Amino acid sequence: MFQLDAHPSGRHFLQIPGPTNVPDRVLRAMDQPTIDHRGPEFARLTLEILDGLKGVFHTTGPVIIYPASGTGAWEAALVNTLSPGDHVLMFETGQFATLWRAMAERLGLVVDFVPGDWRSGIDPAVVEARLIQDRAHACKAVLAVHNETSTGVTTDIPAIRKAIDRAGHPALFMVDTISSLASIDYRHVDWGVDVTVAGSQKGLMLPPGLSFNAVSDKAISASKHAKLPRSYWRWDETIAMNRQGYFPSTPATNLLYGLHEALAMLREEGLPAVFARHQRHAEATRRAVRGWGLELLCRNPAEYSGSLTAVLMPEGHDADALRREIHARFDMSLGTGLGKVAGRVFRIGHLGYFNDLMLCGTLCGVEMGLALRNVPHDKNGVAEALAWLQASGPPTATKAQRRAA
Numbered sequence: 001m002f003q004l005d006a007h008p009s010g011r012h013f014l015q016i017p018g019p020t021n022v023p024d025r026v027l028r029a030m031d032q033p034t035i036d037h038r039g040p041e042f043a044r045l046t047l048e049i050l051d052g053l054k055g056v057f058h059t060t061g062p063v064i065i066y067p068a069s070g071t072g073a074w075e076a077a078l079v080n081t082l083s084p085g086d087h088v089l090m091f092e093t094g095q096f097a098t099l100w101r102a103m104a105e106r107l108g109l110v111v112d113f114v115p116g117d118w119r120s121g122i123d124p125a126v127v128e129a130r131l132i133q134d135r136a137h138a139c140k141a142v143l144a145v146h147n148e149t150s151t152g153v154t155t156d157i158p159a160i161r162k163a164i165d166r167a168g169h170p171a172l173f174m175v176d177t178i179s180s181l182a183s184i185d186y187r188h189v190d191w192g193v194d195v196t197v198a199g200s201q202k203g204l205m206l207p208p209g210l211s212f213n214a215v216s217d218k219a220i221s222a223s224k225h226a227k228l229p230r231s232y233w234r235w236d237e238t239i240a241m242n243r244q245g246y247f248p249s250t251p252a253t254n255l256l257y258g259l260h261e262a263l264a265m266l267r268e269e270g271l272p273a274v275f276a277r278h279q280r281h282a283e284a285t286r287r288a289v290r291g292w293g294l295e296l297l298c299r300n301p302a303e304y305s306g307s308l309t310a311v312l313m314p315e316g317h318d319a320d321a322l323r324r325e326i327h328a329r330f331d332m333s334l335g336t337g338l339g340k341v342a343g344r345v346f347r348i349g350h351l352g353y354f355n356d357l358m359l360c361g362t363l364c365g366v367e368m369g370l371a372l373r374n375v376p377h378d379k380n381g382v383a384e385a386l387a388w389l390q391a392s393g394p395p396t397a398t399k400a401q402r403r404a405a
């Protein structure tokens with residue numbers, strides 16, 4: 001059998017910001033015989049999943065499931081709604097915004113890409129100003145990444161919606177929630193989003209391999225006239241067949257078993273408690289970073305991410321050398337610096353299936369790694385985080401208390 005790690009005992013710490021740790025409950029749910037995807041049991045499975053997903057996306061409209069990574073859902077969002085030569089407005093918040101832009105250009109869209117410093121979210125004032133200038137309404141869509149996984153910086157999505165409305169602009173609004181859905185509060189309908197893009201391997205606690213488009217009526221209307229070529233990614237056939245619980249092509253049956261179980265887990269914990277748990281672990285992590293005397297990449301506290309923290313290395317110290325040391329010594333994976341911040345930051349993922357002591361282990365590994373690599377730091381990081389975890393208490397009732405309630 002393929003050897004998954006070279007360490008003789010204990011569990012690997014997967015602390016990259018996705019894929020995240022898959023709960024044993026989800027693994028067990030997937031470990032069942034694959035069934036006929038045209039049979040009656042399968043239709044029940046699909047309909048229950050689609051119903052559960054609506055709660056997670058906070059939508060009443062369709063959610064399309066693709067057997068693809070998040071990149072597929074990015075493409076689906078664009079090709080279903082836009083036509084060659086259409087203008088779109090995007091913002092350089094980090095590596096994922098940059099990659100989505102590259103895809104848009106490859107597909108023949110004209111991207112107005114507002115430069116950014118990789119340390120801040122999108123400024124709603126800039127959105128408003130750009131759209132007011134566009135009197136002819138050439139811009140067909142505003143695209144935003146809710147949580148930039150490369151930087152640990154969030155964008156205030158309701159504020160962007162308000163900016164589009166203040167400008168009186170009809171552009172579609174598309175949001176990438178790949179590292180925020182089911183980790184950070186997000187509302188597709190209330191926040192006026194037309195296409196929400198998501199993936200399975202982060203807050204949804206599944207392995208990689210599924211991705212999603214939640215779509216508004218306005219997006220569906222746009223898809224009826226959009227001219228970008230599309231076949232596999234078409235929404236209309238999937239939406240039509242989903243009504244009976246089926247898919248136009250073979251779905252990822254066993255990942256759907258896992259999704260069914262993950263949705264049950266999210267329901268049991270309750271989304272507000274899930275979000276509070278993520279915020280509390282993010283705060284503990286930031287306290288650790290400050291306790292080490294290191295700098296957060298995210299500049300603005302209002303934009304701190306609940307799902308990951310990107311940490312800047314002191315000048316002259318390589319973040320990847322630190323990550324390699326920690327992996328070799330403690331069997332823990334941390335996120336690498338991507339794109340413009342490669343080598344300068346490492347990222348601590350604290351999202352998905354996660355608890356206090358997993359975070360303690362993670363932060364201990366980082367603190368020991370800093371010492372082993374002779375990275376200048378104070379020894380107060382773990383102590384600060386532990387003090388916060390102890391003082392802030394569990395964010396919600398225990399499972400037994402919830403069952404009793």
Ligand SMILES: Cc1ncc(COP(=O)(O)O)c(C=O)c1O
Pocket residue numbers: 018069070071072096145147148149150176177178179199208
């Ligand atoms: C915010 C964001 N968008 C898009 C992607 C691309 O998704 P995938 O790698 O699943 O194709 C990722 C991947 O981590 C991401 O974090």
